[in-house]
Amino acid sequence: MTVLLTGGAGYIGSHVTRLLQNRGEKVVVVDDLSEGISSRIGDAELVQVDLSSKEAVSLLCETFKTHQVTSVVHLAARKKVGESVERPEWYEEQNVGGMKNLLAAMKLSGVNRLVFSSSAATYGVPDVDQVDEDFDCKPINPYGQTKLDGEHLAQAAAKDWGLREVSLRYFNVAGTGWPELMDTQAANLVPIVFQSLAKNVSPKVFGNDFPTDDGTCVRDYVHVLDLAEAHLAAIDYLDRDERPYDVFNVGTGVGSSVLDVIREISSVSGTEIVPVIEPRRPGDPASLNANVNRIKKVFGWSAKHDLHDIISSVWKAQSL
Structure with missing residues (x-):
């Protein structure tokens, strides 16, 4: 099995990369290195590309074929809430445009397993003590909206061409x-x-x-190691479960x-x-x-x- 991680040289991505390497998986990292650091990924293959660029789809297709990729973990994104308010169009281009290109390349290449890095920012301002995955999402900033849009794109792909996808809504990672x-x-x-x-x-x-x-x-503060373990649990879940898509809180x-x-x-x-x-x-x-409760029950994962x-x-x- 080869796992491709977008954003794998970033803070969260590099932890997921290392845990996958520690359990013997072959890892390919796709990162534009605008914030990621190449020394973080060890001996993983690095493909440097902006996912929102015109050449991204063809380069991803080539990478999927060369490395016989079976699963994708999509972490690459712009993630600063304040910046998203100042530059909403750019966040749409980067986060939603990047997701569209990734899904297009996966469809063309026959790669149908995806773990998507979503966010608790999709919920907006909930009026409950603990928010569950069925809560009505109402993002209050462009960053949260792009994450919710990414979930919807993945769900549409699941219905359209057989993608199997898990969205992980992160809470405060540290x-x-x-x-x-x-x-x-x-x-x-x-x-x-x-x-x-x-x-x-x-x-x-x-x-x-x-x-x-x-x-x-x-x-809700979650340790980055626990979050990285949740990604591995999500990959394993996609290996054994046939439902088209699901979403889980990680906190x-x-x-x-x-x-x-x-x-x-x-x-x-x-x-x-x-x-x-x-x-x-x-x-x-x-x-x-x-x-x-959902991630504990389905994955057997807890922080x-x-x-x-x-x-x-x-x-x-x-x-x-």
Whole structure:
């Protein structure tokens, strides 16, 4: 079996790549290296291409044939919410256009198994403590919309030409399995706070008047190693199950507030951290936590790491 990973040189993708390599799978990585780092993928074959480009379909078809690819894990995407608001057309071109090209190449090549990297951003602002996969998706930003559009494209392909697909809706991914694979893009809370710590400045907290225990936003933080394991479980699921498509939340089912995360980083690092409180950002839900019953039941998967493990892994990696 050969698995092709788009975005396999990125933060999440490189963890999936390494776990697949560790269990003896042949891996081919497709990445434009705009954010990915080639040294992360070990001895995996690298094909450098922008999936939204005109040459992507023909190059993917050639790659599928040369390496006898049987399964695809599609992680490549632009993923910054704020940037998507500023550049919605570009996000449509990159994320939705890239998905269309990938599906076209898979159809032409007879490759019919796909694991798609979706997002909890598809849900928008849910009004429940834990959101399950049947919740009515109403994205509130272009990034979340492109992920939902990707799911719909995959479902249409399943009905049209026999694609078998699993969408994984990630919640807040953090931590590292190996120091060299650590997230270097300070676009999420955990790396932002560690970056503030390194610069000896106070991290910003956007809003302390939410209807939560301490007034700050609550999110479901999942260790990147657990998330990577979920991808392997999804590949195995496609090997044994014949249903055309399905969607699964990937989280812990446990919420942590922004101040919980800051307090944990303070405790692990032995450093006092005094955040600066800023006004709320428009569209931030008070709480976004995963109902993970479906993935537990169907995959037998559950997260093995908690918030302390996540923070400790980053602190150890930065201390080396």
